[in-house]
Amino acid sequence: MVKPLEGALYAAVGGVSSALVAATIVYPNLWRDIKIIRRAREPTSRLKEYLSAEPPVTTVDRFLHQVQLQPDKPFLLFEDEVYTYRDMDIMSNKVANFFRGEGYRCGDTVAMLIYNEPAFIWTFLGLAKLGVKMAFLNTNLRTKSLLHCFQVAETKTLIVGKGENLLDATLEILAELQEEGATIWLLGDKVPPKGFLSLDDRVKGASDEPIPFKLRETITANDPICYIYTSGTTGLPKAVLFSHRKMLSFSMGPVCAGLRRDEIMYVVLPLYHSNAFGMMGGVIEQGATLALSRKFSASQFWDDCRKYNASMIPYIGELLRYLCLQPKRPNDRQNNVRLAIGNGLRPDVWGEFQDRFGVPEIVETYGASEGNVFFINLTNKKGSIGVASPLLKKLGDGPVFLLQVDPDTYKPIRDKNGRCTEVNPGEPGLLVAPIADTSPFDGYKANKQQTDKKILRDVFEDGDMFFDSGDLLKRDKDYNLYFVDRLGDTFRWKGENVATTEVAEVLHEMEGVQEVNVYGVKVPGQDGRAGMAAIVYHPGHQVNLPALFAHLSSRLPPYARPIFLRLSTNADITSTFKYKKVDLVKEGFDPTIVSDPLYVRENQRKTFVTLDIKAYKRIVEGKAKL
Numbered sequence: 001m002v003k004p005l006e007g008a009l010y011a012a013v014g015g016v017s018s019a020l021v022a023a024t025i026v027y028p029n030l031w032r033d034i035k036i037i038r039r040a041r042e043p044t045s046r047l048k049e050y051l052s053a054e055p056p057v058t059t060v061d062r063f064l065h066q067v068q069l070q071p072d073k074p075f076l077l078f079e080d081e082v083y084t085y086r087d088m089d090i091m092s093n094k095v096a097n098f099f100r101g102e103g104y105r106c107g108d109t110v111a112m113l114i115y116n117e118p119a120f121i122w123t124f125l126g127l128a129k130l131g132v133k134m135a136f137l138n139t140n141l142r143t144k145s146l147l148h149c150f151q152v153a154e155t156k157t158l159i160v161g162k163g164e165n166l167l168d169a170t171l172e173i174l175a176e177l178q179e180e181g182a183t184i185w186l187l188g189d190k191v192p193p194k195g196f197l198s199l200d201d202r203v204k205g206a207s208d209e210p211i212p213f214k215l216r217e218t219i220t221a222n223d224p225i226c227y228i229y230t231s232g233t234t235g236l237p238k239a240v241l242f243s244h245r246k247m248l249s250f251s252m253g254p255v256c257a258g259l260r261r262d263e264i265m266y267v268v269l270p271l272y273h274s275n276a277f278g279m280m281g282g283v284i285e286q287g288a289t290l291a292l293s294r295k296f297s298a299s300q301f302w303d304d305c306r307k308y309n310a311s312m313i314p315y316i317g318e319l320l321r322y323l324c325l326q327p328k329r330p331n332d333r334q335n336n337v338r339l340a341i342g343n344g345l346r347p348d349v350w351g352e353f354q355d356r357f358g359v360p361e362i363v364e365t366y367g368a369s370e371g372n373v374f375f376i377n378l379t380n381k382k383g384s385i386g387v388a389s390p391l392l393k394k395l396g397d398g399p400v401f402l403l404q405v406d407p408d409t410y411k412p413i414r415d416k417n418g419r420c421t422e423v424n425p426g427e428p429g430l431l432v433a434p435i436a437d438t439s440p441f442d443g444y445k446a447n448k449q450q451t452d453k454k455i456l457r458d459v460f461e462d463g464d465m466f467f468d469s470g471d472l473l474k475r476d477k478d479y480n481l482y483f484v485d486r487l488g489d490t491f492r493w494k495g496e497n498v499a500t501t502e503v504a505e506v507l508h509e510m511e512g513v514q515e516v517n518v519y520g521v522k523v524p525g526q527d528g529r530a531g532m533a534a535i536v537y538h539p540g541h542q543v544n545l546p547a548l549f550a551h552l553s554s555r556l557p558p559y560a561r562p563i564f565l566r567l568s569t570n571a572d573i574t575s576t577f578k579y580k581k582v583d584l585v586k587e588g589f590d591p592t593i594v595s596d597p598l599y600v601r602e603n604q605r606k607t608f609v610t611l612d613i614k615a616y617k618r619i620v621e622g623k624a625k626l
């Protein structure tokens, strides 16, 4: 496990040696731990150095350092375009000078709604050169959720990237944005519709003079570099304060995994998520090259890896699974990818992926964008996300704990003194990490209530404070950690977190809906959970399934739209809802178990159709597209 660690403790390990040999007899995991320490030591002390400088060394400083060192080195490959470090520097200077002229200053915020494209990166770099923060809006969001994300950022500026969908999504909320007095910039050479201004023209004409450092010299390590949105345990997405400290620690992930200057990392995940954004930080940190795709295409993926000569690929679990589901091709193993790094890889895909595509190493990490824990598997334990051993703890890794939880309430179990208890090896427990100066929890912007909800107090003694990850993990007797599941009101589907309460809110807008309970059900052969909505209608109400389908499609991003419906007239499934959820989840979508009528989404026919035993079988056998 590697966290924002205290590097000095690692340095101490170098000198000790023979005494430790004796220690392996009593502590058999010693060599493993030493291997981890070796691999993490250098990046860890680098991180510490950056953070302790005043003002701290930030990602922008690291970028400028690389520009000086290797201006002509390609930094970004996108489709058939190549941008060197110098190109990106010039473009970002133009962006910065333009916004500077418009009066933007250190501490201001600009929202951006942009797919992966070069402009994402130079706009980010340009604004960061001024110390202006960005709010990265999720390009899947529409209407109320999108507007909400813009509003919490407390900005008056929105930059919209290329792509019809983004334009449409913005047009849908244009009136509300204008009411807030927002200026809306459009990227690309399209003539902007009424209400939008063209940014490219302005930026092209701007000066490319370097930006004086003093414009951002007041930045501290805990200031946000950007806001990244997460759908947490309740309702609408929350804006995570993604600090410079966190950006630098995330950047060290690929560094720990050995990313070299001469290597190319191929990123297909959206840059507005912390995962891909942090990876880009790693590329900058090492002065390597980033190959970027607008979006993920399973059939195109390996051709692109070959085209770019990529040697490192970030993933989320589902991504590697989709690659494995592609028809086999004779050139599957012809690629230069030596390492995949990411999170959420399930053990059943791990081996298959490595064998089929000949990828020698997988580095599994764990870390939520808002969390204060970050693990990285630097051992060799299939399926493990990292190690939290007593030795590593002593050497400066922040401690983490797995707590017993009540399966009905999803809350930690407290003993008669109100204290929590750790689980035994092999048992799933709630991951918590103490909140400290070196592992702060920055919380969510303008949402004290949600921030407080993620803090667990009086866990082992009065007044202590822990970050509540909301994730169930287990550890084996050798202190390897394994991800088990997300707890409570969110579940993962297609690599995104679905907030059940947000889906429920949208369903409640439909006429005739009396009660709703949204949860995720396990589907064999699929990662995460498929969304299911149990709905109770007012007595006598006729359900209009196509209308329900249309409503969900217009209000929710694709991954959040329920796959299954369970319609009931029996109001008492709601009276004890909280506890009932556990049973509902258990019953799943099996029509032989569930007595209420069940329906499944039919995207082609734009409605829900009856889920009978035949349809159920097709899904379980992996023959139906969900």
Ligand SMILES: *[C@@H]1O[C@H](CO)[C@@H](O)[C@H](O)[C@H]1NC(C)=O
Pocket: 262, 263, 264, 309, 311, 336
């Ligand atoms: C591909 O990248 C590797 C480094 O990962 C490098 O050694 C090799 O020369 C590159 N091949 C080509 C054709 O550029």
Ligand SMILES: CC(=O)N[C@H]1CO[C@H](CO)[C@@H](O)[C@@H]1O
Pocket: 360, 361, 362, 363, 364, 377, 378, 379, 380, 381, 382, 383, 384
């Ligand atoms: C960096 C590292 O050692 N990663 C390992 C994580 O676990 C897998 C599964 O055994 C190994 O293949 C990786 O090498």
